[in-house]
Amino acid sequence: MRPDFRWGLAAAAALALGVGCAEPYARLAAPCYALVDELWARGHPWEIVRIVVAPGRTRFTAELQLHGYVRRSMSTATRAARVVGRVQVGEVVETPLVFWTLLLGWPASTLGQRAWRLAAGIPVFLCLEALTTGTQLMLPLAQASAILAGDPDPVTGWDHWSRFLESGGQFVLDCAAAMLIAAATGRHSRQTAAVMPQN
Amino acid sequence: MTTTIATRTTRTTRAATPLRFALTFILCFAALFAGFEASRGSPFERFVVEDLILVPTTVLIDRITPSEHAELTSGRVIASPGANLHVTRGCEGIEMFLLLVSGIVAFPASAGRRVQGLLQGCLLAYTLSITRLMALHYILRYSPDAWEALHGLVLPLAPIILMGLFFMHWSGRAVHAA
Numbered sequence: 001m002r003p004d005f006r007w008g009l010a011a012a013a014a015l016a017l018g019v020g021c022a023e024p025y026a027r028l029a030a031p032c033y034a035l036v037d038e039l040w041a042r043g044h045p046w047e048i049v050r051i052v053v054a055p056g057r058t059r060f061t062a063e064l065q066l067h068g069y070v071r072r073s074m075s076t077a078t079r080a081a082r083v084v085g086r087v088q089v090g091e092v093v094e095t096p097l098v099f100w101t102l103l104l105g106w107p108a109s110t111l112g113q114r115a116w117r118l119a120a121g122i123p124v125f126l127c128l129e130a131l132t133t134g135t136q137l138m139l140p141l142a143q144a145s146a147i148l149a150g151d152p153d154p155v156t157g158w159d160h161w162s163r164f165l166e167s168g169g170q171f172v173l174d175c176a177a178a179m180l181i182a183a184a185t186g187r188h189s190r191q192t193a194a195v196m197p198q199n
Numbered sequence: 200m201t202t203t204i205a206t207r208t209t210r211t212t213r214a215a216t217p218l219r220f221a222l223t224f225i226l227c228f229a230a231l232f233a234g235f236e237a238s239r240g241s242p243f244e245r246f247v248v249e250d251l252i253l254v255p256t257t258v259l260i261d262r263i264t265p266s267e268h269a270e271l272t273s274g275r276v277i278a279s280p281g282a283n284l285h286v287t288r289g290c291e292g293i294e295m296f297l298l299l300v301s302g303i304v305a306f307p308a309s310a311g312r313r314v315q316g317l318l319q320g321c322l323l324a325y326t327l328s329i330t331r332l333m334a335l336h337y338i339l340r341y342s343p344d345a346w347e348a349l350h351g352l353v354l355p356l357a358p359i360i361l362m363g364l365f366f367m368h369w370s371g372r373a374v375h376a377a
Contacts (some may be wrong), residue, residue, distance in 0.1 A: 003371075004364050018356075019348045061347045090351020097356070101276040165231055168294030171359055172228045172301070176221040183217030 005103065014101040022093040026064045027053045029092070029129070036134040037066060045071035046141045047079070053089060062089045066137040070144040081144040095174050100152050102178035105141040116185040124177050132170050133162055136162055216307075223305035228347065232296045239288075239337045251325075256332045269336070277332070282340035284332070290329025295362050300322055304368045308373035316369040323365055327358040 034051045041048055047069040056063040066085035071078060103121050108114045139158050146154030165173075238244045253271050260269040260277065267279040277284040279330050299320040303313050331354050 001252065007367065008360075008364055012363075015353055015360075016293050017356060018292075018352050022348070045227060058363055061351070067320070082236060088347070088351040089356075090353075091349060093352060097352075160236075163236060163288065164229070166289035167232055167235075168298050169228065171294075171356075172225055172298065175363075176225050179221050183221075195296075 010101055010105045014097045018090070018093045018097045022089040023053060023062050026062075026089040026092045029133075030064060030130070032126075033064070033134055033137060035065075036130040037138055039067075040130075040134060040138050044076075044141070045074050045076070045145065046138075047071070051137065056088065060126065063087060064089060064092050064137065065131070066140075068141055070148060071142055072148050080148050080169070083140040083144045085140045087133055087136045091136070092133050094170060095128050096125070098171060098174040099128060101179050103181055104179070106182040113185060116131060117181055120181050120185055123179070124181060128177055130171060131173065132165055133146070136165065205211060205302055210313060215267050220305050224301050227304045228297055228301040231300060232373035235293060238368065248286075248293070249275065252291055252332070254284060256329045256336075259329065260333055260336055264331075267340070276334055279336070279340065282336060284336045284339055286332065289331075292324070292331060292358070295327060295358055296321060298359065299362055299366070303369070304363060306366075306373065308370070309377065312369075312373040316366075316373070320362070320365055320369065324358075332360050 030051045030053060034048060037048050037051065045104070049067045049069065051064065051066045053062055054065050064084045066083075068083055068085070069079040070081040070083060072080045100121070104114065106117070108117070115139055135158065141164050142156045142158035143154055146156050239374070249271070253275060257269050257271040257277050261269055262278070267281070269279040272278045275286045277286065300317065303316045303320065308316070315363055334354060335350060338345055
């Protein structure tokens with residue numbers, strides 16, 4: 001089968017899987033995002049209360065929601081703002097779909113090579129999740145802090161990062177990470193050294 | 200299996216190529232993204248987003264379904280009596296152009312092949328951008344229950360996947376030509 005047909009089929013299957021599994025995946029991963037966002041919140045006057053999957057603003061959507069509080073500074077104990085960070089469940093499942101489809105679909109010569117990729121992919125995938133969905137959930141906390149600091153219309157570094165992700169950056173990161181792992185765990189032959197698999 | 204650029208390079212270069220491609224791809228995309236973000240609100244950005252993408256989309260919706268009475272209102276809303284599609288930052292389809300240019304810049308190919316890839320790819324990206332926005336409008340209008348799955352996952356990702364398949368096709372031809 002031609003590689004572009006094979007990748008097309010893999011992508012279609014991944015999308016179908018994503019449509020069916022987006023909400024269960026978000027529910028399953030919510031505790032992991034809570035752990036990651038606790039780490040992101042360190043050093044900031046932010047408090048994560050819970051991360052849950054809930055109905056969205058319209059009746060047609062489900063969202064992963066971060067509920068938290070923001071204090072004016074690290075030294076104060078009083079909560080100054082309550083915030084809710086929202087990411088649609090469809091966006092939540094994008095990183096696992098793109099990363100794992102590309103990494104596991106990449107041509108391999110042996111089962112062992114695929115196992116190496118799987119093993120190397122897990123920590124990288126966790127980092128990607130922290131950098132993508134994890135940071136998207138944190139955005140309102142940073143915005144609330146900036147507003148409390150006196151900026152009525154803040155554009156923080158978190159905003160720039162979020163815009164980067166939403167403008168295709170998430171896809172770029174997922175692809176680049178999968179490609180680098182596939183190359184690093186290659187079989188040192190000319191096939192896997194190629195930029196794109198063309199079998 | 201056949202090979203791509205690896206066949207005409209040394210072992211050392213081959214080993215570095217995926218890393219170089221990935222890094223160039225990321226850096227180029229980041230630079231293009233930063234450039235486009237810097238142009239937000241400028242006449243250039245309004246021309247690209249509104250005149251080149253949103254106006255033709257609205258006109259097409261109106262031509263295909265005149266009963267919709269679709270019009271582009273301020274705030275980048277494709278409005279009709281049955282649906283108001285608010286096209287926010289990142290929903291215009293610009294990312295497909297940025298991804299295409301980044302991929303073609305990062306991949307080793309001749310200037311002619313690059314130009315060919317950019318022209319064909321831009322045509323595809325433009326078609327996909329407009330088709331995607333039209334699809335979003337009709338989904339919101341006629342099948343809002345499907346909005347979540349389609350707006351959140353399928354319609355953002357499917358055009359990018361198609362662009363990826365185009366890139367694979369183009370890069371394969373570029374290597375054969377070399």
